[in-house]
Amino acid sequence: DQQVKQNSPSLSVQEGRISILNCDYTNSMFDYFLWYKKYPAEGPTFLISISSIKDKNEDGRFTVFLNKSAKHLSLHIVPSQPGDSAVYFCAARDLNFGNEKLTFGTGTRLTIIP
Amino acid sequence: DSGVTQTPKHLITATGQRVTLRCSPRSGDLSVYWYQQSLDQGLQFLIQYYNGEERAKGNILERFSAQQFPDLHSELNLSSLELGDSALYFCASSAGTGPYEQYFGPGTRLTVT
Numbered sequence: 530d531q532q533v534k535q536n537s538p539s540l541s542v543q544e545g546r547i548s549i550l551n552c553d554y555t556n557s558m559f560d561y562f563l564w565y566k567k568y569p570a571e572g573p574t575f576l577i578s579i580s581s582i583k584d585k586n587e588d589g590r591f592t593v594f595l596n597k598s599a600k601h602l603s604l605h606i607v608p609s610q611p612g613d614s615a616v617y618f619c620a621a622r623d624l625n626f627g628n629e630k631l632t633f634g635t636g637t638r639l640t641i642i643p
Numbered sequence: 644d645s646g647v648t649q650t651p652k653h654l655i656t657a658t659g660q661r662v663t664l665r666c667s668p669r670s671g672d673l674s675v676y677w678y679q680q681s682l683d684q685g686l687q688f689l690i691q692y693y694n695g696e697e698r699a700k701g702n703i704l705e706r707f708s709a710q711q712f713p714d715l716h717s718e719l720n721l722s723s724l725e726l727g728d729s730a731l732y733f734c735a736s737s738a739g740t741g742p743y744e745q746y747f748g749p750g751t752r753l754t755v756t
Contacts, residue, residue: 635685
């Protein structure tokens with residue numbers, strides 16, 4: 530049962546353009562969402578998060594949008610840079626059970642083309 | 644550098660053996676989490692410890708166990724290893740319980756032959 534889905538395994542974007550990574554979830558009890566970025570041979574690095582009470586959070590070139598009614602979130606990167614090439618994981622947390630485990634999607638490999 | 648350290652980086656062992664993976668959390672972090680990433684899979688949550696106590700369990704096999712010591716480092720023990728246990732094992736830490744971001748270590752790549 531894949532509760533967090535990233536349906537695009539890969540995405541290629543020209544340098545300087547906008548990258549949009551998408552994530553869908555099925556568990557309506559998720560109340561906190563995070564994006565992680567992963568380079569080869571490294572652990573995931575926290576990028577940005579959003580609480581379910583918000584619909585947008587921005588941090589520099591990164592913006593996360595949350596559409597609760599559609600159970601969908603997206604990560605926008607503007608402008609895209611070569612160093613953004615990595616695998617991006619969407620993750621969600623359900624705090625209602627009193628634990629902080631993260632449920633991860635399978636990742637989207639983003640390639641920025643110079 | 645996240646501040647989370649994991650040893651060893653790579654581990655190659657045979658089926659039926661037992662191994663121990665070690666994790667040191669960021670300074671001051673009380674929660675430690677273990678995740679498994681198999682080929683082409685997302686990260687699967689295994690177990691969480693908070694200040695020495697088990698706090699949450701995920702899809703952790705009975706052959707696997709973990710503990711968190713008084714100095715807050717954690718160990719993940721994998722026994723009776725099978726080929727399917729080959730994976731990347733990540734440790735993460737966070738400041739406590741609640742909506743804190745988790746910071747990941749570089750992982751241990753386990754290969755079972």
